[in-house]
Amino acid sequence: MLRRRFTPILGAAPAFVRALSGRPADRPNVLWILAEDNGPQWSCYGYPGLETPNVDQLAGEGAKFTQAHSTGPVCSASRSAFNVGLYQTSTGTHHHRSHRKDGYTLPAGARLVSHRLKEAGYFTANVLDIAPGLKGAGKTDFNFTAEKPFDGTHWNQRAAGQPFFAQVNFNATHKGPAFVQARRQPKLIDPAAVQLPPYWPDHPTVRDEFANYLDCVQLLDRQVGTLLEVMKKDGALDNTVIFFFGDNGRCLLRGKQWCYDAGTRVPLIVKWPGMVKPGSVREDPVVLLDVTATTLAAAGLELPEWFHGRPLFGSRAQPRPYVATARDRCDMTVDRIRCIRDARYAYIRNFMPERPYTQYNEYIERQYPTLGVMKELHAQGKLNATQALFMASRKPEVEFYDLKDDPHEVRNLAGDPKRAKLIGQYAARLDQWMAETKDRGGEPVLAD
Incomplete structure (x- = not known):
């Protein structure tokens, strides 16, 4: 297979073009904001009754993808794919929560995107402490063993002038304590007002579960707002490419764990000043592997020979005619x-x-x-x-x-x-x- 090289994208962004010089200090920072178990239920995606001003603003400042999908409808399989740039079904990491005790490693030619960026001079972080009362989940959930996936736990731990690659994992929309926390917000979603899909019965419990999930979306929006405000004060948003996306679809019946639209379609917003037109909308199908490819491209790196992601922007971007998704064993439940x-x-x-x-x-x-x-x-x-x-x-x-x-x-x-x-x-x-x-x-x- 021919080695592919990212070429400069047309546009007035000298800092990003300088990234191609190979000097780490000239390269942009890259920030991944990951929402666990989150579909495109956001007001900027046209979902009614939600107040999500922070993510809406991010969409207004970047590109919103309406047909973005994870490669699998469950977190560990999806994360084992987009953190590498290869389908989980190709690397043997397709079963949910697999290889936790057997020392399994990625096959030759497959590497974490964080390792590739570290090698290129980036400081890599899976962010924990953000602000008083707000922490990142620090989630990796890889179905393989990897030595030290990240250098640290905060962008401020990098050396002066060093670019960073940071992941901030939020679990507000993952079933668990956040669903209780979300109910403490001053403004909640009215269960009677939610629009149920036709495959669910109209029942108070069903309405309450869906409304609670939407409460969590609003909680997540507040957390994203806090993160961006802290980073702005730190000067960490200067020369930074931001990706906001879900790791798989919503954690509701017929969503997470299934290959229906609700199980794999996720929000994807990319803010890249000077490269991406603010407020633009992309309706072509993409997968989260393309986030990985675009991240490497933003850093001025060649795409590996064995790689399934495609850059989302620039002359080398190749629109996908379709996307493929896969579900395999989830916990004890075997399926394909x-x-x-x-x-x-x-x-x-x-x-x-x-x-x-x-x-x-x-x-x-x-x-x-x-x-x-x-x-x-x-x-x-x-x-x-x-x-x-x-x-x-x-x-x-x-x-x-x-x-x-x-x-x-x-x-x-x-x-x-x-x-x-x-x-x-x-x-x-x-x-x-x-x-x-x-x-x-x-x-x-x-x-x-």
Whole structure:
């Protein structure tokens, strides 16, 4: 494979162009603001009833991507991909919370983006202390062993004049203590006002869970605002490229752990003064691996020979015709699902259709009260046909959705003879992607 080199992007940004000189002091800082389990439920994305002024301002100062997806619908698999720039299914890191005790390392040619940047002269940090009462989660969650992923825990620990690469991980939208904390905010989302997707029953518990998640989005917005204010006072936003994105989709039923839109579509906002037009909107499909590629490009580094990410900006940017996403074992729950999607259609292949959507998963049983409601109503025969789809005893082998007419992905067109040719084209795309990326999902699932 030919080695690829990033070339300067047209625009009036001399500091960024100077980054190509190779001198670390001239290179821009790079900041990743990561939101755990967060979909594009933000007011800048058109979601009603939310007040998210800080992230909205960031979107107004940069580019907003409306079709950004994680490579997997669960944190460890997704993070094992975008922190490297390769699909998790190619590096053997596709099973959730795997390789925690066996010393497994990345295959030859695969490296952490933080290690590549450190080698180029960057100080790398997974930020912890931000402000009184606010800390970063410090999450890595890699499905591999890596020696010292980061140099430190704060951008201020770098040497004078040294550029930094910092990750700030916020867990406000991850199920846990933040969901309790979010309820203490002075202004909460009214459960009666939330717009439920058609696959959930209209029930007080369901409305409360969804509203609580949206409360957490507003809490996260406040935390992002605090972070940016602290960094501004420190002078740490000067000459800094900012990426804001979720690590996977929302932590609600039919979201996290599934390859539907709600499980992998995430917010992605990039602020790059002089390079990115403020307030611009990108509707082309992208994956978080492209954040990795753009980060390396911003630092003036060549992309590795083995690499799946593509720069989002500049003359070497290559729009993707579609994105691929993958779900494998999640905790104790074995499954294998692959998806090819673009702005119009989604093709999902269930390699284990005999395993129902509701096969036992301890995390979901404990953390998703909507599932308990649906089980109860299903037993009583009170779910409508759309809601009952999720309670089926097995999954279809193939799911195919027209996202223009069916954005919630509830009308499976896989059996429509009029669309057989079109479905075959998407099936071929998936087969090609699996072959080209050497998808390892078919290997035996070993106990960790």
